[in-house]
Amino acid sequence: MLEEREAWLGIDLGTQSVRALLVTADGTVLGRGSAPLTGRRDGERHEQDPEDWWAGVCTASRQALRNIRAVRIGGxxxxxxxGTVLLTDPAGHPLTPAxxxxxxxxxxxxxxxxxxGLRVQDTWALPKAMWLLEDHREAPPTPRAHHPHLHLVRPSPFRLAHQPDVIVTHLTGEPPPTDSSHALKTGYDLEHEAWPYPRLAELDLPDGLLPDVVRPGTRLGEVCAQAAEATGIPLATPVIAGMTDGCAAQIASAALRPGSWNSVLGTTLVLKGAATTPVQDPTGVVYNHRAPDGSWLPGGASDVGAGVLTATFPTAAPTVMDRRAASYEPSGAVAYPLTSPGERFPFRAPTATALLLGEPKNDADLWAALLQGVAFTERLCLDYLHHLGAPLHGPLTFTGGAAQSPYWNQLRTDILARPARVPAQTDPALGMAALAAHGTGAGPLTEVAERMVRIHTVLEPHPTRTARFAEPYARLIDELTTRGWLPPPVAAHAHARLTQDTTES
Structure with missing residues (x-):
């Protein structure tokens, strides 16, 4: 008779796919699954159908759990x-696109x-919730009990939901409280752990719109019979409050001790670090999530990322293009490869657009310019964090889909001029498996993550290659400043750091 093992299931709702990972306490992956997602992009618009998320979860979960024997799923x-948001009815059923x-x-x-007085960016969940409310202002009212603590101005036929809330509603059979990580971009005050009701009331938000909030790692309920049948997840499996994908990837990198940083490079670029106190940024470009233990996770999200490769070369083989791009170091062009209009980090510029300085010689040179441009942005993000006084003395870890490219990993390491680590598993779903283990009593999250995460590769920068990219990086800094996007003090700080040890905090 086989001895039963315990494992935890992490589910990641990405931009292009849903991914599920079943992981044991020592990081052994017992099963994995995925399902594609599609969206609708039209200029500044980007929507997805929330019901597609649930269909994807059902497919990915069944794949991850197929052929699993003698395994107990702990949670x-x-x-x-x-920042992805939609409106639902009071029972949690989607009423709008996401x-x-x-x-x-x-x-x-x-x-x-x-x-x-709310420090939010235009692409954050709160402004988009306001936009949705205005767009659906003629919707017929739905009876709803008054919430005595909201102090807002009118009853709402709607409930605001973040992306995981839709899935948890399906899993448990009822709309859950949201986690504070996703609530951050809806205006939730993480320092006081409360909605800032007086300020929200000034925005004419209706009573009943905002969900209750709990810390990540809180038990939300159990998988109901209908969800168990649809997903293959065992009945009564505990459902634990999650975090945003950036925080999930940070957990999956075990970058949870102060001074550690995780760079998540997927469709876009997200940098997340760990600190004992919040990193203060008066512009709101850098914001602070809060870990389950109350410590702080500063970081920011750029709209530069690997998505530009798919958009520019939809049929290209990345490994082939990487080999060809190695002949163009540096590229004949300098890129700031935004995936969509507007930038959020390392500066806030709603009117920013992708730029390409110079003329690439061919497709391989253009591919090289895009790879290098993402790495330049990554370096500028770290320079901006240093400008704010963020602790940078710990290890840097690469995760996200782009971390599967050995060439790009080394290129990024050289341009950043600091060592980097790559875990064996770079999927944010691993971070959710670790959080589920923590939430079901497996121990402090930092220790749980360090037991689960296996570092596969340690990269060291090559000084000669680092020097090769100094001039194009400086050229990009100057262009971003000339266009009025990058503040001159930040540009000056980045220039000064070209001759300094970037591993110093």
Whole structure:
């Protein structure tokens, strides 16, 4: 008779796919699954159908759990894209499309929110929720009990939901409280762990719109019979409150001790670190999540990322293009490869657009320019964090889909001029498996993650290659400053760091 093992299920709702990973306490992957997602992009608009997420979860979970024997699933947690939001009815059924993390329609609403003292960006969940409310203002009212603590101005037929809330509703059979990680971009005050009701009331938000909030790692309920049948996840499996995909990837890198950083390179670029106190940024470009233990996870999200490769070369073989790009170091062109209009980090510039300085010689040279441009942005993000006084003395870890490219990993290491680590598993779903283990009593999250995460590769920068990229990086800094996107003090700090040890905090 086989001895039963315990494992935890992590589910990641990405931009292009749903991924599920079943992991034991020592990081052994017992099963994995995925399902593609599609969205609708049109200029500044980016939407997905929330019901597609559930269909993807059903497919990915069944794949991850097929042929699993003598395994007890201790719990599961779900992460989603940060800032993705929709409206549901009071029972949690979607009433609108989901406005994705980079949807740019809510610039007026973002200005209104900042006008009442809330530090939000235009693509954050709160402005987009306001936009959705305005777009659906003629919807018929639905009876709803008054919430005595909201102090807002009118009853709502809607409930605001973040991406994982939709999935947890399906899993448990009822709409859950949201986790504080996703609530951050809806205006939730993580320092006081409360909605800032007086300021939100100035925005005319209706009573009953906002969900209750719990810390990540909190038990939300159990998998109900209908969800068990649809997903293959055992009945009564504990469902644990998750975090955003950036935080999930950070857990999957075990970058949870102060001074550690994780660079998540997928469709876009997210940097997440760990600190004992919040990193203060008066512009709101860098914001701070909060870990389950109350410590701080500063970071930011750029709209530069690997998505530009898919958009520019939809049929290319990345490994082939990487080999060809190695002949163009540096490229004949300098790129700032935004995946969509507007930038959020390392500077806030709603009008920013992708740029290409110079003329690439061929497709391989253009591919090289895009790879290098993402790495230049990554370095500028770290330079900006250093400018703010963020602790940078710990290890840097690469995760996200792009971390599967050995060439790009070394290129990034050389341009950043600092060592980097690559775990064996770079999927945010691993972070959710670790969080599920923590939430079901396996121990402190930092220790759980360090037991689960296996470092596969340690990279060292080559000084001669680092020097080769100094001039194009400086050229990009100057162009971003000339266009009015990058503040001159930040540009000066980045220039100064070209001759300094970038591993110093």
């Amino acid at each position: 599961l947690a779900v992460c989603g894209t940060s 406005l994705m993390y980079d949807d740019g329609r809510a610039s007026e609403e973002g200005a209104q929110a900042r006008g009442v």
